[in-house]
Each structure stands twice: as structure tokens, then as C-alpha cells.
Amino acid sequence: MEGTPHPIPRTVEEVFSDFKGRRSGLIKALTSDVEKFYQQCDPDKENLCLYGLPNETWEVNLPVEEVPPELPEPALGINFARDGMQEKDWLSLVAVHSDSWLLAVAFYFGARFGFGKNERKRLFQMINELPTIFEAVSGNAKQLKDQTATHNSSGKSKSSGKMQSRQPESQTKVIKVSAPPKEDYESGEEEEEDDEQGATCGACGESYGTDEFWICCDICEKWFHGKCVKITPAKAEHIKQYKCPSCSGKRARV
Numbered sequence: 507m508e509g510t511p512h513p514i515p516r517t518v519e520e521v522f523s524d525f526k527g528r529r530s531g532l533i534k535a536l537t538s539d540v541e542k543f544y545q546q547c548d549p550d551k552e553n554l555c556l557y558g559l560p561n562e563t564w565e566v567n568l569p570v571e572e573v574p575p576e577l578p579e580p581a582l583g584i585n586f587a588r589d590g591m592q593e594k595d596w597l598s599l600v601a602v603h604s605d606s607w608l609l610a611v612a613f614y615f616g617a618r619f620g621f622g623k624n625e626r627k628r629l630f631q632m633i634n635e636l637p638t639i640f641e642a643v644s645g646n647a648k649q650l651k652d653q654t655a656t657h658n659s660s661g662k663s664k665s666s667g668k669m670q671s672r673q674p675e676s677q678t679k680v681i682k683v684s685a686p687p688k689e690d691y692e693s694g695e696e697e698e699e700d701d702e703q704g705a706t707c708g709a710c711g712e713s714y715g716t717d718e719f720w721i722c723c724d725i726c727e728k729w730f731h732g733k734c735v736k737i738t739p740a741k742a743e744h745i746k747q748y749k750c751p752s753c754s755g756k757r758a759r760v
Contacts (some may be wrong), residue, residue: 508644512524512559512560512561514615515615516615516619518616518621518628518629518632519624521616521629521644522612522632522633523560524560524611524612524615525608525611525612525633526636527558527559527560527561527562528558528559528560528608528611529558529608529636529639530556530558530562531557531558531559531561531562531563531564531638532556532564532601532604532639533639533643534557534562534563534564535564535640536597536600536601536604536639536643537642537643538643539564540597542594543556543564543566544588546566547584548561548583548584548585548588549585549587549588549711551585551591552568552584553568553569553582553583553585553586554566554567554568554584554585555567555568555569555579555580555581555582555584556580556581556584556600556604557580558604558607558608562597569582577611577614578607578610578611578614579607580603580604580607581600581603581604581606581607582602584599587599597643598640598643598644601638601639601640601642601644602612602639602640604627604639605638605639605640606688608639609633612629612633613629616629620636626656627753632749642688643744651720651721679722706729707720707729707730707731707734708726708728708729708730708752709730709734709735709750709751710731710734712731718731718732718733718734719731719732719733719738719739721735721737721742721748722748723748723749723753724747724748724749725749725750725753726750726752726753728750730741730750735750737750
């Protein structure tokens with residue numbers, strides 16, 4: 507509970523250093539020192555809080571009595587839930603509240619010393635580069651990093667040919683403005699993996715190009731260059747069901 511006075515951080519770098527110190531202390535409490543932390547959170551005691559200190563230590567203590575406190579206070583009464591939950595779930599819950607508290611303290615300093623928009627943005631970016639306490643405690647930090655890398659690489663390989671040349675469209679029009687698939691359909695999985703280079707325009711017969719806008723007829727399911735059927739991306743936004751010139755003519759004659 508901030509028993510020993512610590513230097514008050516006044517710059518972005520100093521606030522970030524304070525953040526890292528408190529974060530390290532909290533992670534120790536919830537990982538390497540977890541047995542000691544568990545014992546100190548006796549449910550028979552009063553409302554207890556977990557404090558991370560700038561010198562990379564931690565302590566479990568009562569909240570300060572002054573209102574409002576000098577700094578934002580951590581979650582109260584973490585000890586009451588200790589025996590009512592699975593230990594892993596309890597530690598994860600404390601970790602989430604600790605993450606919230608760390609951000610509150612960091613931006614309290616930012617507000618107190620008048621950080622501008624750019625300083626606040628820089629502080630958040632520095633903080634956001636670090637795994638959260640929850641990620642560190644639950645072991646998800648590396649897993650999330652790997653999943654992000656995998657998602658980014660797979661996203662590029664699957665969507666680069668379909669969407670990179672498209673202007674942003676609403677979700678209801680994604681199918682129409684994405685790249686045309688091959689005309690010969692096989693399995694659903696093979697459709698996604700196949701290269702679209704074999705697709706041709708139903709009007710001019712030219713092959714698909716990644717820098718061109720295409721639209722699909724909802725009747726015959728053929729793909730056309732937007733320029734060949736005089737449809738722009740903006741106009742496609744307002745078309746609920748597109749019919750190519752050929753299908754429009756057939757329906758008119760019936």
C-alpha cells in the first residue's frame with residue numbers, strides 16, 4: 507500500500523517505468539510467489555487489495571482510508587473469493603483486475619501532469635507492447651502471439667487475390683465484389699484454395715485481373731467486369747439482386 511514514498515513519475519518514460527515495475531511485482535505475486543500470495547489472502551480478513559509497487563515488489567494490504575485516495579485503488583476484497591473458486595480461475599480474475607488497475611494508475615499520472623494527445627498515445631503504445639498480466643498468468647501470451655502470426659499469414663495467402671484490389675464494400679456485397687471463383691466448382695475447401703486466374707468475364711471473355719472490379723450475376727452466377735456491364739462499386743452497393751444483361755433479357759421475354 508505505498509508504505510514507502512516513491513518518486514512521482516512526470517514524463518511518459520517515467521510513467522512507463524513505473525508501470526513496468528508495478529506490473530513485474532504483480533506478475534510475481536500471481537506466478538512465482540503464488541503460494542505466499544494465496545496464504546495472505548485469508549477470506550476471514552477484511553477487504554484486501556493486491557498492490558504492485560514501482561520497485562517490482564508486491565503486497566496484500568487494506569485499502570487506504572482517505573477519500574479520494576492519492577492513486578486509484580485496486581479491486582477490493584479479492585480475498586473473499588479465494589476459496590469459492592478454482593484457484594486458476596481466481597488468479598485469472600485477480601490478474602484481469604490488476605491489468606485494469608495498472609492502466610488506471612498510468613493514465614492517472616498522465617492526466618495529473620497534463621499529457622497531451624501524442625503523449626497519451628505514445629504511453630499506450632509502449633504499454634500495449636507488453637503482454638497483459640492475465641496473458642502472463644494464464645500462459646496465453648505466447649499462444650496469442652503465435653495465433654496472431656498464423657492468422658496474419660493465412661489471411662494474406664487466402665485474401666490477397668480476392669480483396670486487395672477491391673474498394674471497401676458493405677458486408678452484404680462482399681460476395682459480389684470479391685474475386686470471381688473458377689467456373690468449375692469442386693469441393694468447398696478446394697474452391698477457397700484454388701487460384702482465381704482461370705475465371706473469365708461473361709461479357710468480354712478476358713481473364714480475371716486483381717486490379718479490376720468484378721460483379722456476379724445472382725441468376726446465372728457468372729462473373730463480369732464492372733466496366734463491361736456498366737456497374738461501379740458505388741452502384742453495386744445499392745443492388746440487392748444483380749442480374750446480368752442476358753438474364754435480364756430472358757426474364758423480360760417470359
